[in-house]
Amino acid sequence: MPERPVPTMTVGIVGAGITGLTLAHHLEITDTEYVVFEADSEPGGVIRSRQVDGHLLEWGPQRLRRTEPVDKLIIDLGLADEVIEAGETKLFVYANGKLRRAPFSIEEFGQTDLLSWRGKLDVLKEPQTDPADPEETAAELFTRKFGEEAYRNLIGPLFGGIYGSEPERMPVKHALSGVLLMEQKYGNLLTPVLKRAMSGGTSAPAISFDEGVQRLPEALYDAHSENVHLDTAVTEIRESDDGYLLETENESVKVDEVVLTTAAEMSAYLLENLTDSADALDRLNYNPLALVHLHADCNRDGFGYQVRHDEGLDTLGVSWNASMFGRDGVYTVFLGGMKNPQLVEESEETLGEIARTEFNDVMDADADVLSVVSLDRGFPAYDTSWDALSEFEAPDGIHLATNYTARMGVPSRIREAKGLATALAESYATRP
Ligand SMILES: Cc1cc2nc3c(=O)[nH]c(=O)nc-3n(C[C@H](O)[C@H](O)[C@H](O)COP(=O)(O)OP(=O)(O)OC[C@H]3O[C@@H](n4cnc5c(N)ncnc54)[C@H](O)[C@@H]3O)c2cc1C
Incomplete structure (x- = not known):
């Protein structure tokens, strides 16, 4: 068998979706060496x-x-x-056979026909309810805190819509960790909702690009293409001295640390020889x-x-x-x-x-x-199958970064990748 080239790299990133490419971008900024492998012929992953x-x-x-x-x-x-x-x-809910505007400001809350006046009063009584229980479902929490009508007509359709999920099957601990933190900070959930409503209901604006959302990962790829290998699937990860060998069809690349940004099933497959707990990832729905x-x-x-x-x-x-x-x-x-x-x-x-x-x-x-x-x-x-995550233990030097380590939205992916790049760069800086 011909000898394979074994260059020394530092961080090996599997996947050139938005997480992998943002990670590469911030590693570059911190002068940390990296290499990215992407199975597909184009950057962007699901984008x-x-x-x-x-x-x-x-x-x-x-x-x-x-x-x-x-x-x-x-x-x-x-x-x-x-x-x-x-x-x-403006965002609408189709309820009782009609499109009805969802309220995001105090004025819209007063005017909305998605809630009766009783339903609106129930929402305002939220601070009197018991705190969120991480074990209850998102549906139980929203109904208990904001009333049945607000859940059925407003919060259920909007929240369920984000994930294509059913809040009845999503435990708070997996689906609403941010809400738990918000409740801890404000003592209830109504206060932050009102604060936002009073500012006109605005949050960071929704955007795209002239050429579509994929322009963002494409621009990241263009900026770092030297270290990003498209059409190159990682087929196996093996332990090697102080690091790992990333195996692809044509070469074997030595890296010190590995970041997997792949969907759970692929991560389980790539880790099966490195940890007995890899199978837990395969169980995520x-x-x-x-x-x-x-x-x-x-x-x-x-x-x-x-x-x-x-x-x-x-x-x-x-x-x-x-x-x-x-x-x-x-x-x-x-x-x-x-x-x-x-x-x-x-x-x-x-x-x-x-x-x-x-x-x-x-x-x-x-x-x-x-x-x-x-x-x-x-x-x-983010249903009960995500309980399996508690059984997963990442081997030393292997990191997971995608929608099972934080939220799935693109901003959350970018925030997580940046944080991980900073942590990796710092750990290199302090290495003996
Ligand atoms: C239909 C849909 C609509 C969405 N809508 C929104 C929205 O409106 N707003 C929002 O903010 N977010 C939205 N999201 C969520 C967001 O787009 C994703 O969570 C995010 O893009 C995932 O990025 P990622 O890089 O973590 O993973 P991925 O995009 O899944 O990237 C992983 C990459 O790994 C590669 N890969 C897999 N196996 C291997 C291997 N063995 N070797 C090398 N490479 C491999 C894959 O080809 C892929 O490119 C949506 C998601 C979907 C699916």
């Missing part, structure tokens, strides 16, 4: 922006929030001129999803809508890309999720027809199907 019939479609995230770490990355990469900020921030992109001539302003659970629709929610980012008549329908995982196995034709028909019922507009994308592993489920 996929595509041109179909002259329309820009997002096959992964539709938008991201411009939080402070995201903004810093945009500036570092010189992308500020390519950012598009979402115009209208993800919600299958189908995204159907429609083209329609509608005149609605806002982000889109989520569907109340008992409306009898297969549609989980719809993003109005047309109004958010001026994407000429494009609407993205989400189907499947924890509510109906088998649906994703239907043919593209069936999925397209369901999306089109239900869109027509809700929006009163004809639509054409532009594309259908099915994802076996869409959003992390």
Whole structure:
């Protein structure tokens, strides 16, 4: 067998999605050596922006929030001129056969027809309820604290929509760790909600780029391509002296530390010879999803809508890309999720027809199907299967960084990658 080249590297990163590439970016800033391996032929992971019939479609995230770490990355990469900020921030819930605006300010709370006056009073009584219990489900917590109506008509559809999940099956300890911290800080949940409402309900603005969300990982790749190997899957990780060997089809690369940004199943596979606990990762559930992109001539302003659970629709929610980012008549329908995982196995034709028909019922507009994308592993489920994480022990020098170590949103991925880069750089600086 010919001898394989064994260059010495420092941090070996598996995956060139947003987490792996942001990590690479911050390691570069701190002068820490790294190498990234990506199985796919393009950077971005689940972030996929595509041109179909002259329309820009997002096959992964539709938008991201411009939080402070995201903004810093945009500036570092010189992308500020390519950012598009979402115009209208209105969000709707389809409830009782009608689109109704979700309230994000005090004034909207007073006006909303998603809640009766009794329902509104129940929300205001939240500070009198018992504190959150990490073992209860998200549905139990929201119902107990804000009332049945607020949960069913507002919080359930909005929160469930984020993950394509069912809050009835999501324990607070996995799904709402941020809420637990917020309650500890303010003594209740209403105070931070009111504080935000009083500031007009604003948070970091929702953004995309002229060429779509994938522009961000592409720009990261362009800036660091020398150390990022596309089309190069890591097939095995082996222990070697003080570090690890990352095996790919053509070479074996020695690294001191490894960061896996891969989905749980792949991480379990790559770690199976290094820790008996790897199997725990394989037990994490993800919600299958189908995204159907429609083209329609509608005149609605806002982000889109989520569907109340008992409306009898297969549609989980719809993003109005047309109004958010001026994407000429494009609407993205989400189907499947924890509510109906088998649906994703239907043919593209069936999925397209369901999306089109239900869109027509809700929006009163004809639509054409532009594309259908099915994802076996869409959003992390954050259900009881995530208890398995407590059994996982990472071998020394192996780090996990993706949606099972922190939240799944792009800003959270960027924040985690930056934090990990800082920690790795510091640990190198203090090495004997
Ligand atoms: C449909 C959808 C909609 C979303 N919507 C939003 C949204 O609107 N806003 C938001 O903020 N977030 C959203 N998210 C969440 C967010 O996009 C993801 O959590 C985030 O992009 C994940 O990034 P990552 O780098 O951690 O993982 P990934 O993107 O999964 O990257 C992992 C990479 O590892 C590679 N890989 C796998 N195995 C190997 C191997 N053996 N060797 C080398 N490489 C390997 C993969 O090819 C992949 O590129 C959405 C996610 C999905 C799926």
